[in-house]
Amino acid sequence: MQAGELSFHLPDPNDDQLSDYDFQRQVEAAWQVCDRFDLQTDIWRGRILKAVRDREKRGGDGRGTGFLNWLKDREITKSHAYNLIELADSADQLLQAGLLAPADVNQFSKRAFVETAKAAPEVQQLVTDSARRGDHITRREVRQVADEWAAMTSELIPETLREKAANQIIPTRYLAPLVREMEKLPATHQATLKTEVELNPDVDTLKQVTAEARYLSKYLASANQVQLLEALDLDLELALEEALRVGCLNSAADMVAQAAQIEQTAARLYTTWKRLNQLAERVYLDSGESTPHLRSLLAALAPITHETIQVRLGEANSVSAQTICWQLLDQTP
Secondary structure (H helix, E strand, O other): OOOOOOOOOOOOOOOOOOOHHHHHHHHHHHHHHHHHHHHHHHHHHHHHHHHHHHHHHHHOOOOOHHHHHHHHHOOOOHHHHHHHHHHHHHHHHHHHOOOOOHHHHHHEOHHHHHHHHHOOHHHHHHHHHHHHOOOOEOHHHHHHHHHHHHHHHOOOOOHHHHHHHHOOOOOHHHHHHHHHHHOOOOHHHHHHHHHHHHHOOOHHHHHHHHHHHHHHHHHHHHHOOOHHHOOOOOOHHHHHHHHHHHOOHHHHHHHHHHHHHHHHHHHHHHHHHHHHHHHHHHHHHHOOOOOHHHHHHHHHHHHHOOOEEEEEEOOOOOOOOEEEEEEOOOOOO
16 A cells, blocks of 8 residues: 555456455455545544534634535535544544554544444443554454443343353353343333343343343333323233233234334324325316326326225236225314
């Protein structure tokens, strides 16, 4: 690579003398250089954008119009600009805190650096220590460190289980998904699942409890969105306990989620149907005998503009094709 520009000698994809391993190794090396180049460029772009923004704040109209015009002239979206500014701020924060030396930034892929900047301070310390030792940091490794840290420090994991993970009896990769799912649950459900894991601290139990936590959070989130359940004297927690007891939690969670989706789809269908009718009426009034094809278009759409809607499922003239009908009735007082 020459100073100031990217220049690679890429392997020839048609070279039969080159093994797949060597080809992939050379391509990966070139890709990592591009990643580092992109990262350095974006950090400096973020610093430039921040300087322009702050200058406009000082001497502009107070609404950021000058900065927005500057972005528009360079075809940069506002969201992308602020993402770059955030990246630059993160880089400066890591550098000023002494976690990284400027040369250490080259050890990161672009996505790994962004992931590190968003991580907890303890995770940042572990990752930057690895970068200073000369290790190449990818986003996968940052996430792995973050997951391991969360798993080993979370109060949702019993001490006996943390000890087994620390002694590598149980892989930490099984703990992180459990923590993520349990964090979504109320304290009462967290305590129940924690006890279950504490009584049986093994991999199979971890997998089972993680699945249960996932279904529990899905059930609770969906139940809060179903309007039909608001009007009934129904104890959702007792229904949940019964589903757990008889072993149909997964089905119960999916059932409630589908009910929420039906209600939301029905609401969207009604508003879309109303809009379609308004547009069809406008087109009808604006058209006439001089627009026979436009009138034919309106006639073709008629089956879905009436109160009784007809939609064909499957291809026309197919033996499996069928027509379904439903009514939309506005019962607003």
